Amino acid sequence: MDEIHEECGVFGIWSPPGTEVAEDIYAGLVALQHRGQESAGAAVTDTGGARGNIAALKGMGLVSEVFGPKEMESLKGNMGVGHVRYSTTGESSLTNAQPIVMNYIKGTLVFVHNGNIVNADEIRQNQMYRGQAHYTTTDSEVFAYEIISRRIEASSIEEAVLDAAKSMKGGYACIIMSPGKLVGIRDPYGIKPLVIGKKGSAYILASESAAVEAVGGMLIRDVRPGEIVTLTEGQIQSIESMCEGRRAHCAFEYIYFARPDSVLDGVEVHDARVKAGRALARSAPAEADLVAGVPDSGLVAAEGFAKESGIPFALAFYKNSYVGRSFIRPTDEERIRAVHSKLSVLKSAVCGKRIVLIDDSLVRGTTMRQIVEMLREAGALKVHVRISSPPFRYPCYYGTDVPSSRQLIAADHTAEDICREIGADSLFYLNQEDLLSMTGNLPLCTACFDSRYPA
Amino acid sequence: MDEIHEECGVFGIWSPPGTEVAEDIYAGLVALQHRGQESAGAAVTDTGGARGNIAALKGMGLVSEVFGPKEMESLKGNMGVGHVRYSTTGESSLTNAQPIVMNYIKGTLVFVHNGNIVNADEIRQNQMYRGQAHYTTTDSEVFAYEIISRRIEASSIEEAVLDAAKSMKGGYACIIMSPGKLVGIRDPYGIKPLVIGKKGSAYILASESAAVEAVGGMLIRDVRPGEIVTLTEGQIQSIESMCEGRRAHCAFEYIYFARPDSVLDGVEVHDARVKAGRALARSAPAEADLVAGVPDSGLVAAEGFAKESGIPFALAFYKNSYVGRSFIRPTDEERIRAVHSKLSVLKSAVCGKRIVLIDDSLVRGTTMRQIVEMLREAGALKVHVRISSPPFRYPCYYGTDVPSSRQLIAADHTAEDICREIGADSLFYLNQEDLLSMTGNLPLCTACFDSRYPA
């Protein structure tokens, strides 16, 4: 499903003086591109050079569109950060892209951020009362500003980050570049992921381990929830004073957001998805000839369902990776065509077959209705839909972009209603217990399913 | 594998006067984008309007990059053609993009072409002796020119196309737009595909049936090898005088080029690939724990191998659909990184497992060597490589872009040598008999395997 969106990906790297990091930032951001396609940016500095001399750029579009040879040439230095962003609203302007680069009393602060600060409006108001002004409408600027405010009194940037973080509520993974060092911080619940990697004598911070591997590095460990880590001069320093609370890792990272080859908080995402599929096969079996997944988000869970049930795993769709668009006013016919232009059925695979169809989630249900219809038109005898997450009922306040809760079909419909709505022969969701066991009982944030918000 | 390339895709549509076809051409080209990503173009005319008044445009890049709202607005009319192109050499300039639009004594001729004319140089020379001049270095212009030359004597555009085609050697599928009608032609061997579709009262010509379905149409039939079809005023006319020879459909359309959801010459591509996988399982079985395909080209055959062998079909890789690049001089390390940035291994899926790995073809072997190595690093115990086509030994002269035959590893290495080279535990190719049976004994061109060129 493409109706839920992660908002951002972050990447940072410290490498010994004399080396260049722009290529690694580029490769790291390409590896994180699935987390945000609307804008991309980077800032690089030379720790051996003049204090605060920072090359930065950002632009609308994909990493490959924003960074050309000329842009790469301008990003000289051995330490830097990068960011990809998906924006939720009309506010998708260049002004709101990251990194944020601010000059303040102690030098230059560069800030990249994934997540959402729930009490940003309140803190922004306080900052404004102190005479601060904002160029953007983002919570990222609020966070960055708070660090700057605290830095005046604080004895170090890490202390300022800690002070600032104590007043932030929400889910976040941030990288702060200060002259000479990179500081990473993850919210105390660990809602948003952030990992530490190593490549030769360089250290890396990234939203996902896959980005570490994409640049040829190795995953060291996750940043602990609430931990502040400092990468500098070939060492990692840690402040753990905010680490003792309850944890609540975002369940949707495992269900949908993260790359299957990433390992987050000790759990390989692919493995979790296979387990979700297996659990579905146990809790909601079906008599069928094949198990298919909606590409690409339902494929891994489909494989798990197939393994557990013994029903063969089959490819049932062709997904066109090239993007088209409609130039006329969208009508119902047009919206249907939009699904068709991305997805088509492999008729010989499904004709005369009873099918278990897996997807990661159901949001509005409209796309699924069309997919079910396409399968039936291609000759499928039965279509049993299985969703590898519990019903999505409540909004997310921690940085996931979801439709308004009025548009969440599960908010006010039973599974039976939805099954009828999408035209399936049966519909079952993953149980919440199975959700937890798919990550080996890692403490997850399940607020969007049960409204038990961490804060 | 991404080392072999189809060169082009063509699309044409005739719709009743008063309707507009630009949206359908756009959607059709997006559906054919996998056949060529370097340039795109279209030409549209109004058959009810002034003779020869044609709106045309072409540009470098993807369909979505070349056609924006302003461009679409300019393409007014009820009949038109489109083209996507992958270019093989340095000649990838806008000049060589299609459609070709030429004004001649009988009006304007618009020409789009997929394939290669083997004797183009010789014909071009003759044309030049007659005083004709060429703006491009393409064989497409040679073909278009020949039609124009013959049109002076010929009583109709179809007759001119027929006369011209008789002197062309090679594989081709062309659409010619002449005032009032669309003419399609396919080479007598049927090397290149071309299908006829219908959408309401509109008629469509396209390289693949999937493009017909993408615009909401239905496949009627294939253009017969050697057939000339005319679409106009709600009817299809046919000239079959070149239809009686030997047929030789390009095997690689089934192995790799065409979309799996396309049906070409009566064979669903997905079904052929499943059969190839099944045949491999019979002819070259392996003791293994899972069957995996190199995404996306090996996936369907892997599913077939799994079905036949009973070994589970599993997803073993994550493929990043976002494109990155390297900005420094490519070294070996860089080339390895390039594979890594596109493809990564799902470790929990393969660790401790014996794997059958399927891909559609082996060209240089360098990418496969890296993939095998990645699997071993992730803990795979055995890697048995199976290729769903026979060894690729000879160059193609019919419009497929392949490395020079010096770079075809199978040209001068045995399977044993290659197996050692790529580091696999075993390596087997599809037998040529199985190749033929995968398409139900459709007559295929297998020249790249056995040098039996059709001409």
Place this chain on the structure above:
Amino acid sequence: MDEIHEECGVFGIWSPPGTEVAEDIYAGLVALQHRGQESAGAAVTDTGGARGNIAALKGMGLVSEVFGPKEMESLKGNMGVGHVRYSTTGESSLTNAQPIVMNYIKGTLVFVHNGNIVNADEIRQNQMYRGQAHYTTTDSEVFAYEIISRRIEASSIEEAVLDAAKSMKGGYACIIMSPGKLVGIRDPYGIKPLVIGKKGSAYILASESAAVEAVGGMLIRDVRPGEIVTLTEGQIQSIESMCEGRRAHCAFEYIYFARPDSVLDGVEVHDARVKAGRALARSAPAEADLVAGVPDSGLVAAEGFAKESGIPFALAFYKNSYVGRSFIRPTDEERIRAVHSKLSVLKSAVCGKRIVLIDDSLVRGTTMRQIVEMLREAGALKVHVRISSPPFRYPCYYGTDVPSSRQLIAADHTAEDICREIGADSLFYLNQEDLLSMTGNLPLCTACFDSRYPA
């Protein structure tokens, strides 16, 4: 006045093997930019290198927009041509831009052209009967094609150019680049200008001498009307067999088109314009306090009027060289604003003054009416308009872009009527005898004034 437009400028240079000419072509085209601002192009070859290996590019826009560092880098070689174009109609597409590059039986022919071939349609028809096809709707392609046709029989490119030229009617100045040499040709009447220059051991052909000087070269002489010159290997060869007819140099080159610092057919343009102003002062004197010119086209003639009359020459306007536009539907108010945004009156210069106002020509008269009104609003007591050319009454068929003759106010209005229309206190035009004497009785084409067309 900006209502009449020259259509093109051409530039060609041969320099010894081992040197590079792209910079000189660029500088030459910038110097000719006033002759055409819609598209620009160039083609360069290496005469020491492989036959016919030509780098060419063209684009919409100014020279500085079409040629950036990357484009310049691609134009390698010691011989080349360039072109700037102003297009008259909707046909202002890239397809119609020049140079034209055509591959034919004797190699590659590159063609650039200023002028208009009156019988192009007829010749194009003949070419089409011979089986030739056209990519553009330009007469330039017709001319280039005719050369190619003749080249098959002709013993040299010069002979082919001569043969082709004999069938062309109209005004033209062309440069043809053939492997190893540049060939220049000027129509037998000498309607369009073309000069030969020298810079070190390089030879130059250009529409105006100012372009020769802009690249640091020196004017040698004009190409004679009807002459064909060949530049190669450090020498100039000449064919003069078409040189003996009547001559008729375009009068508007001296009145308006050419740069005042150019010397064309022995006459410095600035000097001719001063003389026109002087003649006006004698034939149409006025009691006034100052003489002003409409910038920039009327300034030099105004200086001449001032010298002859003894009335001081004064600057009365500020001309904004930055271009604006209107984004709303043009109304009368908007059109007036358009003039205001380009031109404003220096009030202290004109307030309370009687003014002689000079412009080079009157086409529609609408702009002049606004200028007169602006002067009166600024306090001018009298505005005596003097036009430094005779009334423009007839269309031009030789490559000048003018409004349709319905829009030529002088076509059906007397000077008195026009004077009333533009709100002036008096209006006089240059006499035709004075027109001829301003260039020292050089034979001029005056067809637009008296309909005596050369052909």
Place this chain on the structure above:
Amino acid sequence: MDEIHEECGVFGIWSPPGTEVAEDIYAGLVALQHRGQESAGAAVTDTGGARGNIAALKGMGLVSEVFGPKEMESLKGNMGVGHVRYSTTGESSLTNAQPIVMNYIKGTLVFVHNGNIVNADEIRQNQMYRGQAHYTTTDSEVFAYEIISRRIEASSIEEAVLDAAKSMKGGYACIIMSPGKLVGIRDPYGIKPLVIGKKGSAYILASESAAVEAVGGMLIRDVRPGEIVTLTEGQIQSIESMCEGRRAHCAFEYIYFARPDSVLDGVEVHDARVKAGRALARSAPAEADLVAGVPDSGLVAAEGFAKESGIPFALAFYKNSYVGRSFIRPTDEERIRAVHSKLSVLKSAVCGKRIVLIDDSLVRGTTMRQIVEMLREAGALKVHVRISSPPFRYPCYYGTDVPSSRQLIAADHTAEDICREIGADSLFYLNQEDLLSMTGNLPLCTACFDSRYPA
């Protein structure tokens, strides 16, 4: 001369609710484009709409490049500001372009600025101590921030502007857009110009009166030095508490920066320049045949010299308004070519003549040396150079971009030395008394001539 640059132009307009101002801002900025060509921007709001809802955009390049139809469409509202900027250093990035848009405790503040704050670094430091952070390196942001800081205590935006201004040293003309009103302020010395205009029921603030007229408005008066004016709801309010000090209007606005058709502080710029030329004719007469000005900056003064001396005023140069560039490493030869490509001599005008050559200023002297040489090569017998300003000896700290004082040839050379250096027959500058009388003894800032800085 093009070696001195004004840094910016500002424009603001309040129009009754329900009207649109984007077209007027566009036209006003085009009229001010000569004051800055590097970036352009605008911000527009609807005073009848929601508080603080502001559409803003800025970009690198000319007004016509930054604002297209889509951009104009986005700028909806009845009040707005615009800015054009010339940047002096490497800091010419989009980040530093204006308008600055900041959200603060009282809403949104939009700020545009022409000038330079001498003590910006010191104030920035104080702001940073208070916890403020800066996105740019501009003094404009420092000023805007200071207003925001003061606004918390101040009872109105005007009071905050006044408080902030009291701590600013330097020359400035700013427009501040606050919800519901436009506030203009001019530094107490009146160094930078700012005028008030009216168009129907709309009010305008602009750097020059010519911009008011370009949009069809009328000049009302200048903002007084030190005055704060508020435009809102059809009225102008004024705070004059900073208006009582010494005045020192920038002399170079009259000598070179401003458009000749502008009236600044009661003096028409064209008239001042004519007077400067007249004064030179009296103080430094020459025996000559004609008076010429270096286009465009020396033309008006040349006309004045001619009038006073009785020597005819003549056009001696052609200036190419199209821009070229060099693509190879600049050598001496290249730099000479650069002058040639912009300027060429009208030979018949100068050959055999004794010439008085006027320019507005001499900075390095290198361009003038080439112009003198060009005149001599064209046959000029004598070249008497007259400069319509005193010797430029000292740097400007108020927002004019000048070369470092090491590059000011007059800083350490006598007029005799410079005369020899530029190869002239004589060289005289305007006396400082004449400078003052050219503007009717308006109090001018003459610090660049005599180091008497206002502050």
